[in-house]
Amino acid sequence: MSPTAQRPDALHPGAGGRATARPTLEEVAALAGVGRGTVSRVINGSPRVSAKAREAVQTAIAELGYVPNRAARTLVTSRTDSIALVVPEAETRLFSEPYFSDIISGVSAELAETDMQLLLILVRNQRERDRLSAYLTAQRVDGVLVVSVHRDDPLPGLLESLEIPSVLAGRRGDLEPLSYVHADNAGGARMAVRHLLRRGCTQVATLTGPLDMEVAQARLGGYRRALEEAGHAYDEELVGLADFTEEGGRVAMRELLARRPELDGVFCASDVMAAGAMQVLRAAGRRIPDDVAVIGFDDSIVARHTDPPMTSVRQPIEEMGRTMARLLLDEIHERGRARRQVVLATELIVRDSA
Amino acid sequence: MSPTAQRPDALHPGAGGRATARPTLEEVAALAGVGRGTVSRVINGSPRVSAKAREAVQTAIAELGYVPNRAARTLVTSRTDSIALVVPEAETRLFSEPYFSDIISGVSAELAETDMQLLLILVRNQRERDRLSAYLTAQRVDGVLVVSVHRDDPLPGLLESLEIPSVLAGRRGDLEPLSYVHADNAGGARMAVRHLLRRGCTQVATLTGPLDMEVAQARLGGYRRALEEAGHAYDEELVGLADFTEEGGRVAMRELLARRPELDGVFCASDVMAAGAMQVLRAAGRRIPDDVAVIGFDDSIVARHTDPPMTSVRQPIEEMGRTMARLLLDEIHERGRARRQVVLATELIVRDSA
DNA sequence: CTACAGTGTGGGAGCGCTCCCACAGCTGGG
DNA sequence: CCCAGCTGTGGGAGCGCTCCCACACTGTAG
Numbered sequence A, B: 001m002s003p004t005a006q007r008p009d010a011l012h013p014g015a016g017g018r019a020t021a022r023p024t025l026e027e028v029a030a031l032a033g034v035g036r037g038t039v040s041r042v043i044n045g046s047p048r049v050s051a052k053a054r055e056a057v058q059t060a061i062a063e064l065g066y067v068p069n070r071a072a073r074t075l076v077t078s079r080t081d082s083i084a085l086v087v088p089e090a091e092t093r094l095f096s097e098p099y100f101s102d103i104i105s106g107v108s109a110e111l112a113e114t115d116m117q118l119l120l121i122l123v124r125n126q127r128e129r130d131r132l133s134a135y136l137t138a139q140r141v142d143g144v145l146v147v148s149v150h151r152d153d154p155l156p157g158l159l160e161s162l163e164i165p166s167v168l169a170g171r172r173g174d175l176e177p178l179s180y181v182h183a184d185n186a187g188g189a190r191m192a193v194r195h196l197l198r199r200g201c202t203q204v205a206t207l208t209g210p211l212d213m214e215v216a217q218a219r220l221g222g223y224r225r226a227l228e229e230a231g232h233a234y235d236e237e238l239v240g241l242a243d244f245t246e247e248g249g250r251v252a253m254r255e256l257l258a259r260r261p262e263l264d265g266v267f268c269a270s271d272v273m274a275a276g277a278m279q280v281l282r283a284a285g286r287r288i289p290d291d292v293a294v295i296g297f298d299d300s301i302v303a304r305h306t307d308p309p310m311t312s313v314r315q316p317i318e319e320m321g322r323t324m325a326r327l328l329l330d331e332i333h334e335r336g337r338a339r340r341q342v343v344l345a346t347e348l349i350v351r352d353s354a
Numbered sequence C: 001c002t003a004c005a006g007t008g009t010g011g012g013a014g015c016g017c018t019c020c021c022a023c024a025g026c027t028g029g030g
Numbered sequence D: 001c002c003c004a005g006c007t008g009t010g011g012g013a014g015c016g017c018t019c020c021c022a023c024a025c026t027g028t029a030g
Helices: A025-032 A036-043 A051-064 A070-077 A089-094 A098-111 A126-137 A154-162 A185-198 A214-229 A246-259 A271-283 A301-305 A317-334 B025-032 B036-043 B051-064 B070-077 B089-094 B098-112 B126-137 B154-162 B185-198 B214-229 B246-259 B271-283 B301-305 B317-334
Strands: A082-088 A117-123 A143-147 A166-169 A179-183 A204-208 A239-241 A265-268 A293-297 A311-314 A341-344 A347-349 B082-088 B117-123 B143-147 B166-169 B179-183 B204-208 B239-241 B265-268 B293-297 B311-314 B341-344 B347-349
Touching (some): A025 A036, A025 A051, A036 A051, A070 B070, A082 A098, A082 A317, A098 A117, A098 A143, A098 A317, A098 B098, A098 B117, A117 A126, A117 B098, A143 A317, A154 A166, A166 A317, A179 A185, A185 A204, A185 A214, A185 A265, A185 A293, A185 A311, A185 A347, A204 A214, A204 A271, A239 A246, A246 A265, A246 A271, A265 A271, A271 A293, A271 A301, A301 B301, A317 A341, B025 B036, B025 B051, B036 B051, B082 B089, B082 B098, B082 B317, B098 B117, B098 B143, B098 B317, B117 B126, B143 B154, B166 B317, B179 B185, B179 B317, B185 B204, B185 B214, B185 B265, B185 B293, B185 B347, B204 B246, B239 B246, B246 B271, B271 B293, B317 B341
Parallel strands (some): A082 A117, A082 A143, A166 A179, A179 A341, A204 A239, A204 A265, B082 B117, B082 B143, B166 B179, B179 B341, B204 B239, B204 B265, B265 B293, B293 B311
Antiparallel strands (some): A117 B117, A311 A347, B311 B347
16 A cells, blocks of 8 residues: 555645545535535435425535435445345356346346446355355345245345345245245246147157256146146156256257157257257257257247257246346335245247257 | 443334344454454454454454444445446347356456455446446446447546546557456457468458457457468458347348358357358358358357357456456555556367368 | 424434554663 | 653544434414
């Protein structure tokens, strides 16, 4: 630290130079000819201010270019006017790539109207998880958004016990006590499988995500439901357990093919798995979609570039982000303990792979 | 020691007895039997503390689970201990998708060691740009990272004049006065084109990004340089002006093909453009790589899924993020006005398209 | 006239820190 | 013996806000 270069203190206002220091509420009050309390009331939109005073204050604010000091406000209100978006690092790779950006984009769009700040916290290991706990315990945010929740993730429990307003993207299970927003995964999967059946597929397999994630369970559930609705028995040999990744998709597809060479349709719980599966199918001499029809999930950028372009289930990710932010703001402001849970519809984007 | 040291912790009985009551520095001091100043010194790592006092304070901190109040600290130091990552919204789409996540991931990794917070600010229109200006002017962050700079972007100029420590990803031009980190775009492009020439291509075209971005210029420059080094004249008819997008790639490729049907290699300044170009080439009956070899830039997820898989220039994006954060922290801490500029090497990932 | 609620207002107190000054204890040199 | 010059320490002041109490001033009722 350099001991020089201190700010030139403007002890004597008349000393010539324009003051570099940011104006304070007190200075606004002086200029407007009112007290601090009145300025504060105007800034915070209190109705108990005369029109005349309000106008004087607003003029003074404009003239001085006054912006309230957040730290001072936080110190006294113990609001921070910021929320955290927590992302388990491992997941950023797993997700269909636009997922992450789109969530952020939605959240940010919603927050743009308010003066909430968005803090981004990536958590990649146990140490950082501990730090996050300390961080949240210290009440340094007004609310938390959590992306990608595993069934055994300790974070939601922590949030619950700290009573910090929070909204999850996805949920841990049917009885999720926290607020959440998620896509209609089961419905999307069901739609996809019905599409395969309608095309004439009779042996429809599926590639699942890790089953400790509710998303994966829900997509598998939708697959199962569509089959049963169509009068097909649920057949475990047609279920390939995978992990949402491309390599996982390849491996599971190979096994599936070995077990059931006659399969003629595959619903994959993610696009990248579907991409991996398509490679394996092609290598095995199957034509897509003629011999085997394939559907992915996410409608990610990958889906548009496979050969043939992939039919996929689209979830409204940006909308999910927006909704999460909106629910969180509600929860912060009303402090009502009502959990808010929203399910958004999915959509089947039909391309050439099915 | 002092009989007055007890704290009436039920000043406001309230309607529900909030158990929160975070311990303050004062309580730590009381428990450790020292003064506030000493506790503050221990927390801030001052050397002027006796071993005995330090230990007593550390014990007290651990016992109370004390965490310093950031707002109070900010109020007096006018440090915020947070930096902003500014992302022009339009760009999140343009970039090869992992770009955004990888930058964040790198920045976050570097910040994890410190107790800096990462603020994410997306800017999608003029209104938000104005808000950002006000925000930065109000000194609400200690430093700023900026992703994706256009030549005429007003933000860097603002940062410069406000003298806020900042680091850009990429630069506006050769004479960039701010600190920046960027990949060796020219070198990567040169490498790609040399690869094409070595393969035997004699009519190598290129698809550029928007030329008001230095990245695009640099990649074009590398293309040109490689050709000239190999004794080929630079031929404007082989240059397709595009905009990094898939659709842009398609359009430009069609024009290129119309102008120069005999071309046998294309270096594309982004993977998605290359993907678009490959579609057009295939539609025109060209085999890849036999008739026309194609190379992309970014080594994004798209490159792995095109048919055939795409040869592409990889930039170390996460490393760029890390480096940006590191440079910014340096700049914040030393307040030296030395600009720091780092160029990271690129790498050619050879797959089947060239 | 007094009483009293209802408005708008000023400004003291205090949030939890850091900064900095004063001072106590301890050297060691004159 | 004193007087420096250290080091370690306590605690006052104050950062810029919000909260809230006290205090004008109304106007209406008793």
